[in-house]
Amino acid sequence: MNNSMIIGQYVPAESVIHKMDPRSKIAIIFFFVLIVFFANSVMSYGLLTVFGVTAAASSKVPLRFIMKGLTPVWFLIIFTFLLHLIVTKEGDVLYNLLGWKIYEEGVVQGAAISLRFFLLILVTSLLTLTTTPIEITDAIEELLGPLKKIRFPVHELALMMSISLRFIPTLMQETEKISKAQASRGVDFRTGSFKDRLKAIVPLLVPLFVSAFKRAEELAMAMEARGYRGGEGRTKLRELKVGKVDFMIYALFLLVVIGLFLTRS
Amino acid sequence: MDITFDQVSYVYQPGSPFEHRALQDISFSIQSGSFVAIIGHTGSGKSTLLQHLNGLMQPTSGRVSVGPYDMEAGKKNKRLRELREKVGVVFQYPEHQLFEETVSKDIAFGPENFGVEEQEIQTRITEAVRATGLSEELLERSPFDLSGGQMRRVAISGVLAMNPEVLVLDEPTAGLDPSGQREIMDMFHNLHKEKQLTTVLVTHSMEDALKYADHIIILNNGEMYREGTPLEIFKQKEALEAVQLDVPEVIEFLAKVEEKMNIRLPYEGQSVAELAKDLARMVKGGRDLE
Numbered sequence: 001m002n003n004s005m006i007i008g009q010y011v012p013a014e015s016v017i018h019k020m021d022p023r024s025k026i027a028i029i030f031f032f033v034l035i036v037f038f039a040n041s042v043m044s045y046g047l048l049t050v051f052g053v054t055a056a057a058s059s060k061v062p063l064r065f066i067m068k069g070l071t072p073v074w075f076l077i078i079f080t081f082l083l084h085l086i087v088t089k090e091g092d093v094l095y096n097l098l099g100w101k102i103y104e105e106g107v108v109q110g111a112a113i114s115l116r117f118f119l120l121i122l123v124t125s126l127l128t129l130t131t132t133p134i135e136i137t138d139a140i141e142e143l144l145g146p147l148k149k150i151r152f153p154v155h156e157l158a159l160m161m162s163i164s165l166r167f168i169p170t171l172m173q174e175t176e177k178i179s180k181a182q183a184s185r186g187v188d189f190r191t192g193s194f195k196d197r198l199k200a201i202v203p204l205l206v207p208l209f210v211s212a213f214k215r216a217e218e219l220a221m222a223m224e225a226r227g228y229r230g231g232e233g234r235t236k237l238r239e240l241k242v243g244k245v246d247f248m249i250y251a252l253f254l255l256v257v258i259g260l261f262l263t264r265s
Numbered sequence: 266m267d268i269t270f271d272q273v274s275y276v277y278q279p280g281s282p283f284e285h286r287a288l289q290d291i292s293f294s295i296q297s298g299s300f301v302a303i304i305g306h307t308g309s310g311k312s313t314l315l316q317h318l319n320g321l322m323q324p325t326s327g328r329v330s331v332g333p334y335d336m337e338a339g340k341k342n343k344r345l346r347e348l349r350e351k352v353g354v355v356f357q358y359p360e361h362q363l364f365e366e367t368v369s370k371d372i373a374f375g376p377e378n379f380g381v382e383e384q385e386i387q388t389r390i391t392e393a394v395r396a397t398g399l400s401e402e403l404l405e406r407s408p409f410d411l412s413g414g415q416m417r418r419v420a421i422s423g424v425l426a427m428n429p430e431v432l433v434l435d436e437p438t439a440g441l442d443p444s445g446q447r448e449i450m451d452m453f454h455n456l457h458k459e460k461q462l463t464t465v466l467v468t469h470s471m472e473d474a475l476k477y478a479d480h481i482i483i484l485n486n487g488e489m490y491r492e493g494t495p496l497e498i499f500k501q502k503e504a505l506e507a508v509q510l511d512v513p514e515v516i517e518f519l520a521k522v523e524e525k526m527n528i529r530l531p532y533e534g535q536s537v538a539e540l541a542k543d544l545a546r547m548v549k550g551g552r553d554l555e
Binding site for chain 1 (some may be wrong): 352424
């Protein structure tokens with residue numbers, strides 16, 4: 001309940017990664033996700049791992065936050081590894097465990113695929129750890145900009161995203177406030193049978209919906225009162241800027257890509 | 266019920282980048298039956314302190330005791346439910362907690378949760394509604410059809426219907442019109458005397474603190490800043506201004522009069538208008554002039 005101040009997973013810090021333009025981050029992560037699938041040798045995997053780990057280290061995000069992002073996928077990583085171990089039947093038999101033959105190729109394949117997973121999750125979670133949700137929304141709006149030509153409502157989509165993001169903490173606070181008020185009137189949200197707990201949610205949900213609708217109405221009115229008429233000709237308060245840091249990282253990333261294709265077998 | 270805070274500290278999200286110390290070594294005690302006002306600038310920790318009174322928050326260190334109920338850092342209190350029945354909390358904008366189909370059902374919600382008998386609940390509803398000045402015709406209406414002021418009264422009735430021994434009020438009059446504010450505060454004051462409640466009022470209004478409280482606690486940045494009777498507190502103009510608090514008009518007026526005209530005019534809860542009359546009488550009669 002005390003997490004209400006953490007929006008998404010963003011961890012504020014002063015680092016190169018934090019300073020990058022969010023568009024650059026999204027673009028690089030996009031290409032990284034693509035090239036991860038091209039790696040096929042020890043050297044190429046090593047190169048990508050060095051890149052991913054260096055990026056994580058230079059973000060200055062404490063290790064436990066990064067690990068927290070990885071917790072839900074550990075299971076998947078281990079499962080893939082085991083699956084390869086059992087299913088792949090190529091190469092020499094490394095070990096014979098009570099009739100289960102473990103093949104060399106299985107270990108190699110399992111390790112490679114698990115490493116791939118790990119890198120994908122690591123790099124993508126770096127995006128949400130080092131970029132505020134608002135920055136991400138702005139970047140998405142910019143990157144989807146070309147779609148405006150085919151009448152895709154890019155601005156509206158971005159606005160919807162930023163409004164919902166903006167109101168997540170507000171709604172969480174509201175939830176906390178109302179649940180405290182109802183707890184003071186004797187509601188017990190934590191104990192009791194499943195049915196009792198389900199019933200305890202009603203006094204929480206009704207006021208929450210009432211206030212959410214009221215808020216939406218007030219927001220619409222306030223926007224109209226201030227002359228909001230959609231994205232046409234609208235300028236931005238926070239201009240996104242591609243700076244020196246970004247170009248340096250582009251160059252670095254390009255080197256990694258070149259290196260990857262040189263070390264592929 | 267007596268309330269005691271013993272070296273209470275509270276930290277929000279300890280160990281994260283958002284760690285925030287909201288209360289720091291707070292110690293005080295409130296005698297059963299007293300009316301205490303807690304004042305302080307926004308963010309001084311008033312609301313955090315208040316939530317310790319019915320166990321919504323547990324101190325990070327230190328001990329809070331309310332009557333026979335103890336809350337100690339790191340220990341679970343198994344009698345929270347009893348405590349919450351005894352301590353009624355009126356939160357800021359309490360009308361946001363309304364949810365039932367009818368006013369009477371909403372008022373009955375608290376007592377029902379605490380297992381009060383149906384017949385008893387009906388009497389309590391009538392009593393609570395009378396206390397808050399709501400018309401009984403509204404009982405079968407939906408609370409969402411009422412005006413803001415009426416909704417506030419319904420919500421307050423819902424807390425009163427629990428028959429608490431301690432009443433905790435977090436700016437109960439915020440956002441009401443002046444006459445509504447006075448009615449509600451007078452109502453709380455009457456209840457306080459009638460039922461011998463222990464009342465804790467968090468307020469931004471120095472006037473209310475002066476008028477109703479018999480003890481004032483000032484918080485600043487989560488620490489205890491001053492404590493004393495209203496007259497003691499409001500004498501310290503500089504100390505108050507240092508933490509962005511004002512002295513009530515009446516007190517300021519009195520101080521100026523005493524200074525300029527060199528007379529003694531004891532404060533006994535008069536309004537500015539009443540004081541002016543007293544003053545006129547004194548000046549005309551020539552009494553007490555030195």
